[in-house]
Amino acid sequence: MHIIELDGPVGLPQDGLLLGNGDLSISVYQHLNRLIWRFGKNDVWDRRLDRSRDPRPPHIDEIARGVGEEGWKCGPYGDGEVVATRGTKDPKRMKELCSGVPPSFCQPYPCPKPVGELALSLPPDLTGMTIRQRLLIEEATLEITCTWSAGVTFKATCFVPPSPNVLVVHWTLEGWSEATRIGLASSQVQPLWFSLYRWPDPTVADFNARYFCENRALSSLFGQKAFDQTPLPPPSTRQVDEQWVIEQAFPPDPLFKDGFRYLLAPAYAPGNVENTLLTKRGEYSFCAFDEKNSNRAENNLTAKSGEARLHLLPPDELREGRLAVSVTTSRDPDGPEEELRRIRGLLASSPVAVMQRWEAETRANAAGFWGKSSLKVAEPLLENAWYETLHARRCAYRADTVTPGLFMPSTVLDYSLWHGDYHTNYNLQSPFFGDNTANHVELGDAFFHAMQYFRQMGKKIAHDYYNCRGVFIQLSGYPAYMEDDALGAVPMGRMAYMTGWVVSHYWWRYRYTMDVEWLRNIGYPAIRDCALFYTDFLKKGADGLYHAFPSNQGEDGFTGDPKDFTDRKQVLQHARYCLRVAIKAAEVLGADAELRDAWRDRLEHCAGNDGTPPVAEDERLAMNPPEFRADSVQSVANARIYLPKPLSQPWPAPGDVNFDWYFGFFSWMVMQEIRAGRFAPDDGGFARFREMINRWRRPNGLFCGMSMFMYGPSGAFTESQAILAPIQELMLQSWDGVIRVFPSWPKHVDAEYRDFRAEGAFLVTAAWSGGGVTRLEIRSERGGSCRLMSPWAGNIRVKDQAGTGVPAVIEPDGIVVFETRPGETYRITGG
Numbered sequence: 001m002h003i004i005e006l007d008g009p010v011g012l013p014q015d016g017l018l019l020g021n022g023d024l025s026i027s028v029y030q031h032l033n034r035l036i037w038r039f040g041k042n043d044v045w046d047r048r049l050d051r052s053r054d055p056r057p058p059h060i061d062e063i064a065r066g067v068g069e070e071g072w073k074c075g076p077y078g079d080g081e082v083v084a085t086r087g088t089k090d091p092k093r094m095k096e097l098c099s100g101v102p103p104s105f106c107q108p109y110p111c112p113k114p115v116g117e118l119a120l121s122l123p124p125d126l127t128g129m130t131i132r133q134r135l136l137i138e139e140a141t142l143e144i145t146c147t148w149s150a151g152v153t154f155k156a157t158c159f160v161p162p163s164p165n166v167l168v169v170h171w172t173l174e175g176w177s178e179a180t181r182i183g184l185a186s187s188q189v190q191p192l193w194f195s196l197y198r199w200p201d202p203t204v205a206d207f208n209a210r211y212f213c214e215n216r217a218l219s220s221l222f223g224q225k226a227f228d229q230t231p232l233p234p235p236s237t238r239q240v241d242e243q244w245v246i247e248q249a250f251p252p253d254p255l256f257k258d259g260f261r262y263l264l265a266p267a268y269a270p271g272n273v274e275n276t277l278l279t280k281r282g283e284y285s286f287c288a289f290d291e292k293n294s295n296r297a298e299n300n301l302t303a304k305s306g307e308a309r310l311h312l313l314p315p316d317e318l319r320e321g322r323l324a325v326s327v328t329t330s331r332d333p334d335g336p337e338e339e340l341r342r343i344r345g346l347l348a349s350s351p352v353a354v355m356q357r358w359e360a361e362t363r364a365n366a367a368g369f370w371g372k373s374s375l376k377v378a379e380p381l382l383e384n385a386w387y388e389t390l391h392a393r394r395c396a397y398r399a400d401t402v403t404p405g406l407f408m409p410s411t412v413l414d415y416s417l418w419h420g421d422y423h424t425n426y427n428l429q430s431p432f433f434g435d436n437t438a439n440h441v442e443l444g445d446a447f448f449h450a451m452q453y454f455r456q457m458g459k460k461i462a463h464d465y466y467n468c469r470g471v472f473i474q475l476s477g478y479p480a481y482m483e484d485d486a487l488g489a490v491p492m493g494r495m496a497y498m499t500g501w502v503v504s505h506y507w508w509r510y511r512y513t514m515d516v517e518w519l520r521n522i523g524y525p526a527i528r529d530c531a532l533f534y535t536d537f538l539k540k541g542a543d544g545l546y547h548a549f550p551s552n553q554g555e556d557g558f559t560g561d562p563k564d565f566t567d568r569k570q571v572l573q574h575a576r577y578c579l580r581v582a583i584k585a586a587e588v589l590g591a592d593a594e595l596r597d598a599w600r601d602r603l604e605h606c607a608g609n610d611g612t613p614p615v616a617e618d619e620r621l622a623m624n625p626p627e628f629r630a631d632s633v634q635s636v637a638n639a640r641i642y643l644p645k646p647l648s649q650p651w652p653a654p655g656d657v658n659f660d661w662y663f664g665f666f667s668w669m670v671m672q673e674i675r676a677g678r679f680a681p682d683d684g685g686f687a688r689f690r691e692m693i694n695r696w697r698r699p700n701g702l703f704c705g706m707s708m709f710m711y712g713p714s715g716a717f718t719e720s721q722a723i724l725a726p727i728q729e730l731m732l733q734s735w736d737g738v739i740r741v742f743p744s745w746p747k748h749v750d751a752e753y754r755d756f757r758a759e760g761a762f763l764v765t766a767a768w769s770g771g772g773v774t775r776l777e778i779r780s781e782r783g784g785s786c787r788l789m790s791p792w793a794g795n796i797r798v799k800d801q802a803g804t805g806v807p808a809v810i811e812p813d814g815i816v817v818f819e820t821r822p823g824e825t826y827r828i829t830g831g
Helices: 060-070 091-097 176-181 204-215 294-304 335-347 351-370 380-396 446-466 503-513 516-537 569-589 593-604 666-675 685-696 718-729
Strands: 003-006 017-020 024-031 034-041 072-074 116-121 130-136 141-147 153-159 166-174 193-198 236-240 243-249 261-268 272-275 277-281 284-288 308-313 320-329 374-377 739-741 751-758 762-769 772-780 784-789 796-799 815-820 825-830
Touching (some): 024 166, 034 166, 034 320, 060 091, 166 351, 193 261, 236 335, 335 351, 446 503, 446 516, 516 569, 666 685, 739 772
Parallel strands (some): 739 784
Antiparallel strands (some): 017 024, 193 308
16 A cells, blocks of 8 residues: 655645546645645636737748748747848738737636635634644545544545545544533534635736735736736526535637536535625625525625635534535536536435445545556655556546646646646646556546647648648647637747657557557547648758758747758657658558558658758667657757766756756656666666655655746646656666666666556566566567567576467577467566
8 A cells, every 4th residue: 555644734735635536636735724625627627719819820831931031030939029130021920920929828818727625624722733644545545634632533534436526525523522521612613614615716917916925936927918807707606406506607619609617516415505605894804694685695796705605514413424525517418417416316315325335436446547557666755656646647637538738637726827738849748658658558548638629720720821731739739629720820839840749649559559449540540640741741852852841849939040940850850750650550550552652752751850961760769759869859948968977976966957947857858868778777877866756746746847936836737747757667668669677777776566568568567676687477468579678698488377488589689579479478587
């Protein structure tokens, strides 16, 4: 059992212990004498996008003329002077396009929104409280114990079942009669009560001001540029079947033409549920409940404070109780009201028995999840990081629902940095880097839900603005349908490398599972569309080579020199990778012979990177995605690869960007070093890797993405979950189709793992002790040739599960090859 145990309160939602089922997630934190459960729901987004002031999205020919003929020069984010170094006929158009991002991007929305909170008010007159919180990861339950010096003890067990979307809290209160007897409280005083609430959206100006006053940190990237800021309509309380609920409505958008809504409701609550309304008299606030005239009071709420709040009041004498709070939304098949009725119907006759069944289902579902793979490391920090990261992913990611953006849903603020969006120059991709190796393909499948929105917009961009077939994957996207290019400005909005970058996830899904039907129905259509874009975007020049122009890379601005936007390394690397994957996928399916010829033609006659002569690529090495190659382009100019360093220098050294303020690059930069064979685990590398994990870990096991000195408590960054990948790559690699066991592991740290997944649909179980591999088993799901880099010198023996020897061939480069049968497990030993 892996447990996150905290002996003390947690003051921020982004540090709160996590519960969730992949759609509904909860962060549990504390404030004063309250325990707070903060709700996050993946589909709760403000999807408004007002493009009325945006420039007309540019056609690529317009950008080509501006960069190539007029010599446009500007900063990447709309900063700095915008000039045409060789003159322009339309300076106004140039300036509106070279804004980095269009005006709509300076609005506060689209962005994910917090759902609301449940707060438990603990006895206020008791002193000397201690709190202990225990998150049982393999059981997906959280235990909270509060004790007071007077001998009173409160205990709560809470969980989110696989279905439906409810939070269940089972609580007990002990010793209260003793406290009453010594005069600490009257028997007429209610010892515990709950409050369920959603606050009104502030204006961006108010939000920014308060955030700065509390944190002295940047709260948003819109700041003073935001225009026509209209907060959401205030939440309201109303009754569904004579029971109070909290409702939040959102304006219509192309996906939800009648508007999106959710209901935050007590699905089961013993005792009274009161509609408690916050009003104002002068400078003071007070609570009032007008049972006879609640409609008037509701109107008063809307006019005065905008808050919606319900008090859930257990009977005074109750010392044990259960509570279920549901979140239902417009994405539920029959709408939020019907889904709430369904949940309440389940609880109607035997609520305790139903919640007990849900608890059993929660534990069983968690056991099934953790039964897929396991890890044991003599270094507890790494072992715990693996379990804690997978737990967080399980809480917030699921293939059949909306994929989170930049922040964990239960930690988002009223307005989010960068809109909390889907950023495809690694941020969206990062959390998924380790899912397949961890043997949790189902988590990785959540990526493809996000991609459906990019592909919807990308088809229009490719056709209307590039004269290309297929799709153009934009830098930024949201879980909403777009009527036009959502980022129609340059230089950020016409970068051509993300289209190839996202292909790696589709190809990984196939290679790790060898699921041909998935490739046929889901993977190849997306891969084909991306390859079609490059087929038309790459243009053959007089030299007989295919060139990429115009496109910058990373997050560069325009320099005024067209050479800086021709055949950029990052663009061509991703284009070549995409075309190579498309050929292989089409060969698997026996599809698109003519297209394969076109793709091969472009690969064979592709220009060299940044004006250098073309270089023949090693086919095997080229299947390593570009951003995991040690010579890859970094996305930010001052980020540098710093592994390994001479031992005479400290690592990370003062001033290293990843240590000082940003953790986001760390995982994939280390992946580059590991795959390049330059990571030296026994020469300080492992110690430094551990240091970074310890440096950025938060109390709940998540990793801070950016320094809170700079950005404040902006929410838990999802991209930091990429840490899963390098932890696993130290122990298992298969990116080129060759299985490597403990390829970069330190000699002095014992470790073992069960059923890590390798490309070719192989499940690997291995152990390391005393500086070498002591156990190695490989289970073949699909059959076929297994290629293994022997972890031992000399001969090896391969036996099937019956103990029969299996012929193995050792190739000149030391790779061991043997044939496998589907479902068979093979034991490999040295000597």
